Amino acid sequence: MDDFNFEYENKKKRKMRKEPLYIILCIICLVVGGFGGYFLRGSEKKETNSKESIYDQIAQIIANDFVDTTDTQLTLQERLLGGMVAGLGDPYSSYMNQQQSQSLETQINGTFQGIGITYTTIDGNGALVLDVYQNTPAAQAGLLAGDMITHVEGTSIADYTSEKIKNVIQGENGTNVSLRILRDGKPKDIIAKRASVDTSxxxxxxxxxxxxxxxxxxxxxxxxxxxxxxxxxxxxxxxxxxxxxxxxxxxxxxxxxxxxxxxxxxxxxxxxxxxxxxxxxxxxxxxxxxxxxxxxxxxxxxxxxxxxxxxxxxxxxxxxxxxxxxxxxxxxxxxxxxxxxxxxxxxxxxxxxxxxxxxxxxxxxxxxxxxxxxxxTMSMSDFKVKKVEKTYRYDDVDESIEYMQVMLKELGFDVDRQDGYFSKKTETALKAFEKAYQLKTDGQYDKNDALILLNALTYHIYQKVEDKCYQKVEELVK
Missing domain, CATH: 3.90.226.10 (2-enoyl-CoA Hydratase; Chain A, domain 1)
Structure with a gap:
């Protein structure tokens, strides 16, 4: 039997409909021959050996003359080989160096050193916990899906990449990692003991x-x-x-x-x-x-x-x-x-x-x-979220206001519209939310309001909303 396998598509694990706010997967691209802007040194041309293959000719030119100005840990050869396979146009085919292949194998097997969570990064805020696996350090420490990790070992991870967050949370077996989280809009400190975990x-x-x-x-x-x-x-x-x-x-x-x-x-x-x-x-x-x-x-x-x-x-x-x-x-x-x-x-x-x-x-x-x-089954993929860069007030119009209105509506606050217009009733609903979560009750939607609203929504979805799929099974077995 051939050694078939299916790519474990991490990008699909509980992915969100994302604006630039969400960074779930880092993709490295090699672009050759673009139209961006170029500089030619006169009209210099060099003849190549016509007996060599086109592949060999290009490889020789790059090896001799190409000046690499990129900032990446991948070697030029790794990038070129990756680009060649990417040229197949098949999203499931790829070239992987040893480190990348080991990472993929770890994902497929579901075993790794850490605390046992799935998360996605939220630009400027931290890591949103999407899943906490059974019988893992995270579960034993009381971490819940919907929690927002904002600090690791007392240091803010607001601007960390997903890879950097993974590196600071993981560590030697038996050691502790301290996390500060937001849960339903309220801060909480948690300590988890790292271990070898199986999430499969x-x-x-x-x-x-x-x-x-x-x-x-x-x-x-x-x-x-x-x-x-x-x-x-x-x-x-x-x-x-x-x-x-x-x-x-x-x-x-x-x-x-x-x-x-x-x-x-x-x-x-x-x-x-x-x-x-x-x-x-x-x-x-x-x-x-x-x-x-x-x-x-x-x-x-x-x-x-x-x-x-x-x-x-x-x-x-x-x-x-x-x-x-x-x-x-x-x-x-x-x-x-x-x-x-x-x-x-x-x-x-x-x-x-x-x-x-x-x-x-x-x-x-x-x-x-x-x-x-x-x-x-409701999940965060049902909601759009955009990074809030400014403060929104009554009579403003913006898609961030629309997303806010949808989230407020889901949380049970009385919103009269969901079209991005900041109406008086929207202001009243926002004030009610701010009061409920002990925020400054001014009816103005700012970055902090956006963070607490998102956190309240994730807690609501992962901890309060009933699992309708499983409920359907319970109906069928009666």
């Missing part, structure tokens, strides 16, 4: 009336994940759980082998799990083995638009073969797989080399998997 799997046995529900959350498909999932399934069986919920929301993918191993825990020997099709059109069929199986009376899968690749492989097979019901939103629709080749200098070329098809032969690329029960 979490599970619980939940009760809904008289019915037991085994809840299994999978955040990525890394190596060895099937072993962790089998441990959960054994606990479910011991507790005589008849209903299982597999939560794949926000799961951007991982290794195809991991998806195959997970499906083999559920699906009977000889049944088709999925198929792959190579560049030459050769189809390979993957089937379940005769290993021990774990069966449940009813199965449900929670998905959203960020459920991609391996998540869709698992979803499609459980839906088509075992008739598990899918709840949520149409999945991303990534029906291709990648392979990795280690090059002579230990760098890696990751490239698309196959299509994958469902057990019934369907190609979901660009289409996704439509849920049996369509349910939208």
């Amino acid at each position: 799997v979490a599970y619980q046995i939940r009760q809904s009336n008289e019915t037991k529900i085994g809840y299994l959350r999978i955040t990525t498909f890394g190596e060895g994940i099937a072993i962790l999932i089998e441990d959960a399934l054994k606990d479910f069986q011991k507790a005589k759980v008849e209903n299982i919920v597999i939560d794949l929301r926000g799961n951007g993918g991982g290794y195809l082998q991991a998806a195959q191993n997970i499906l083999d825990l559920f699906i009977d020997d000889g049944k088709v799990l999925f198929r792959t099709e190579s560049k030459q059109g050769k189809e390979e069929v993957y089937k379940a083995t005769n290993r021990e199986k774990y069966t449940f009376e009813h199965g449900y899968i929670l998905v959203n638009g960020e459920s991609a690749s391996a998540s869709e492989v698992v979803t499609s097979a459980l839906k088509e073969v075992l008739k598990y019901q899918v709840v949520g939103e149409t999945t991303y629709g990534k029906g291709i797989a990648q392979s990795q080749k280690i090059l002579s200098d230990s760098s890696i070329l990751k490239y698309t080399n196959a299509k994958w098809l469902t057990s019934q032969g369907e190609w979901i690329n660009g289409v996704g998997i439509k849920p049996d029960y369509e349910v939208h």
Whole structure:
């Protein structure tokens, strides 16, 4: 079997609809031959050896004459190789040096040194916690999704990059890191003890009336994940759980082998799990083995638009073969797989080399998997946020005012419009918010108001709003 894998798309993990305020992913681009502005030294021309390939000619010219004025830690060769692969126009193919490939592997496997959170940076404010994983130092310290980290070890991280925030939070196992957070508009100090954490799997046995529900959350498909999932399934069986919920929301993918191993825990020997099709059109069929199986009376899968690749492989097979019901939103629709080749200098070329098809032969690329029960779960991606650079008052008009009105409305404040016009009623609603959160009650929307409003909204979404997808499952199991 080819060494297929699915790129773990970190950019899709709980991403926000973003204005320039949000920096989730740093992208390094090499632009050659642009029209920006140029300077030619006269009309000097140099002949090249016509027997050399164009690649060799360009490489020789760059090696001899190019003056590198960029400020980057990547070598010129790494940038050129990355640019060559980027020229394929395939967002899933890339050239990675050793450090980049190790970082990707860490993301896919979901294991790292730290405290166990997912966050996104908020320019000028800090890091917004989007997820706190079960049984991690962050969870034990009481950190919650929706918290805003503003200081680490007493130092403001307002203008830190995402990478710099990661570096200051991570550290040697067993050491403490002190965090200052904003929670629902109020400051709080937290100390977390760093450790080796695994964020790939979490599970619980939940009760809904008289019915037991085994809840299994999978955040990525890394190596060895099937072993962790089998441990959960054994606990479910011991507790005589008849209903299982597999939560794949926000799961951007991982290794195809991991998806195959997970499906083999559920699906009977000889049944088709999925198929792959190579560049030459050769189809390979993957089937379940005769290993021990774990069966449940009813199965449900929670998905959203960020459920991609391996998540869709698992979803499609459980839906088509075992008739598990899918709840949520149409999945991303990534029906291709990648392979990795280690090059002579230990760098890696990751490239698309196959299509994958469902057990019934369907190609979901660009289409996704439509849920049996369509349910939208609110997240920060439903809201636009723009960095507030000035103070807004009555009678002003701006898109930042529109975003403020939408957030105030969601928090239950009486706003008469959501079109960016700062009306009297908007001023009254803002004053009510300022009073509730012990801010200066002047009805003027400034940078501090914007920070507290955003923090109040994130706390509301992640801690107060009910999970409608899971509620739908509870309705179905009654």
